[in-house]
Amino acid sequence: xxxxxxxxxxxxxxxxxxxxxxxxxxxxxxxxxxxxxxxxxxxxxxxxxxxxxxxxxxxxxxxxxxxxxxxxxxxxxxxxxxxxxxxxxxxxxxxxxxxxxxxxxxxxxxxxxxxxxxxxxxxxxxxxxxxxxxxxxxxxxxxxxxxxxxxxxxxxxxxxxxxxxxxxxxxxxxxxxxxxxxxxxxxxxxxxxxxxxxxxxxxxxxxxxxxxxxxxxxxxxxxxxxxxxxxxxxxxxxxxxxxxxxxxxxxxxxxxxxxxxxxxxxxxxxxxxxxxxxxxxxxxxxxxxxxxxxxxxxxxxxxxxx
Amino acid sequence: xxxxxxxxxxxxxxxxxxxxxxxxxxxxxxxxxxxxxxxxxxxxxxxxxxxxxxxxxxxxxxxxxxxxxxxxxxxxxxxxxxxxxxxxxxxxxxxxxxxxxxxxxxxxxxxxxxxxxxxx
Numbered sequence: 185x186x187x188x189x190x191x192x193x194x195x196x197x198x199x200x201x202x203x204x205x206x207x208x209x210x211x212x213x214x215x216x217x218x219x220x221x222x223x224x225x226x227x228x229x230x231x232x233x234x235x236x237x238x239x240x241x242x243x244x245x246x247x248x249x250x251x252x253x254x255x256x257x258x259x260x261x262x263x264x265x266x267x268x269x270x271x272x273x274x275x276x277x278x279x280x281x282x283x284x285x286x287x288x289x290x291x292x293x294x295x296x297x298x299x300x301x302x303x304x305x306x307x308x309x310x311x312x313x314x315x316x317x318x319x320x321x322x323x324x325x326x327x328x329x330x331x332x333x334x335x336x337x338x339x340x341x342x343x344x345x346x347x348x349x350x351x352x353x354x355x356x357x358x359x360x361x362x363x364x365x366x367x368x369x370x371x372x373x374x375x376x377x378x379x380x381x382x383x384x385x386x387x388x389x390x391x392x393x394x395x396x397x398x399x400x401x402x403x404x405x406x407x408x409x410x411x412x413x414x415x416x417x418x419x420x421x422x423x424x425x426x427x428x429x430x431x432x433x434x435x436x437x438x439x440x441x442x443x444x445x446x447x448x449x450x451x452x453x454x455x456x457x458x459x460x461x462x463x464x465x466x467x468x469x470x471x472x473x474x475x476x477x478x479x480x481x482x483x484x485x486x487x488x489x490x
Numbered sequence: 491x492x493x494x495x496x497x498x499x500x501x502x503x504x505x506x507x508x509x510x511x512x513x514x515x516x517x518x519x520x521x522x523x524x525x526x527x528x529x530x531x532x533x534x535x536x537x538x539x540x541x542x543x544x545x546x547x548x549x550x551x552x553x554x555x556x557x558x559x560x561x562x563x564x565x566x567x568x569x570x571x572x573x574x575x576x577x578x579x580x581x582x583x584x585x586x587x588x589x590x591x592x593x594x595x596x597x598x599x600x601x602x603x604x605x606x607x608x609x610x
Contacts, residue, residue: 211513216602218515303601349585349605352524397516398602400524444512444539476512479596 215303217343230267287322306343385418
């Protein structure tokens with residue numbers, strides 16, 4: 185589970201780097217729809233899961249710098265419909281003409297409440313508060329924040345399995361989305377202004393698993409019958425101060441393969457605006473479903489049972 | 491970072507020894523999901539990816555008009571604890587929908603639907 189992450193551009197924008205209470209299944213279920221854990225945008229559900237690791241090579245930033253990141257996320261359900269995510273990462277920064285630098289990114293947390301799930305319509309929604317904490321990374325060397333940023337968020341997901349049987353090829357489609365607002369606790373530090381950013385992102389998924397096992401057996405064999413090709417997009421627009429109106433973002437086509445205990449995802453990273461950078465990057469992620477790996481211990485909510 | 495790294499290492503080390511339990515997904519069915527058969531089948535066989543709990547697993551049948559069709563209760567295949575069997579009454583040619591929900595032996599619940607057609 186990750187909030188939209190633009191690590192290479194954090195210094196520029198100071199952006200943070202990351203069922204009706206019917207039966208909650210963990211994983212990302214709404215009715216018969218299984219939502220995989222997306223790589224760029226936030227998942228619209230609480231779960232017991234872990235991304236370990238996410239390897240990211242960002243496109244070169246506008247100033248020619250490039251970062252390689254190694255990130256870890258751990259999500260834990262507190263109750264069947266609330267959860268917390270802890271995120272930490274390590275970063276290698278290469279700036280033209282400067283010594284290469286490595287160190288920790290800022291530490292971030294996210295508290296979520298999955299307040300809505302509609303099984304028949306494969307819909308889910310969640311509100312939360314993402315916090316990137318001050319002085320938890322290498323501030324001077326890597327540009328980690330020396331201030332805390334709080335980001336209230338709304339995440340949502342919708343599968344289209346409720347379309348009529350006459351539209352079978354559209355029923356595997358699902359869309360998830362995120363909206364959040366960055367509220368930095370300092371408007372200025374070290375001579376830099378920190379704007380409020382509006383973040384928005386979407387994941388457009390075509391579930392071959394849904395096609396093969398819920399719509400029509402088209403003969404897909406492993407591993408293709410558990411793949412979800414997808415395109416994720418994520419943008420961040422500064423609302424005020426000296427960067428007002430500037431937008432950064434990426435477009436990330438890729439694929440996620442998932443089985444009982446683990447999923448593997450890979451995406452290309454394409455800058456969507458000039459301010460975002462140039463060239464291409466990529467990321468791969470290994471992700472564990474802890475509710476299935478530890479169904480009677482770590483995979484159970486701390487309070488309220490399964 | 492250090493406490494988180496230690497926790498992740500412990501979890502990763504424990505994965506190979508974890509019990510073979512998880513959500514039960516539909517693997518395939520007979521008749522096939524979305525398939526067409528030339529004659530009315532006597533049963534629907536659903537094969538899952540995990541063993542399922544008989545007491546909390548069920549399936550129902552409905553016709554093209556969405557109305558439920560009476561069937562005997564679905565049961566676990568005695569030869570295969572990962573398969574659910576729904577015996578069918580004599581069916582006329584047409585479009586039918588199967589709705590299932592199962593609970594795997596580690597108590598995770600999953601559900602789904604699929605259709606099949608019987609040729610005229």
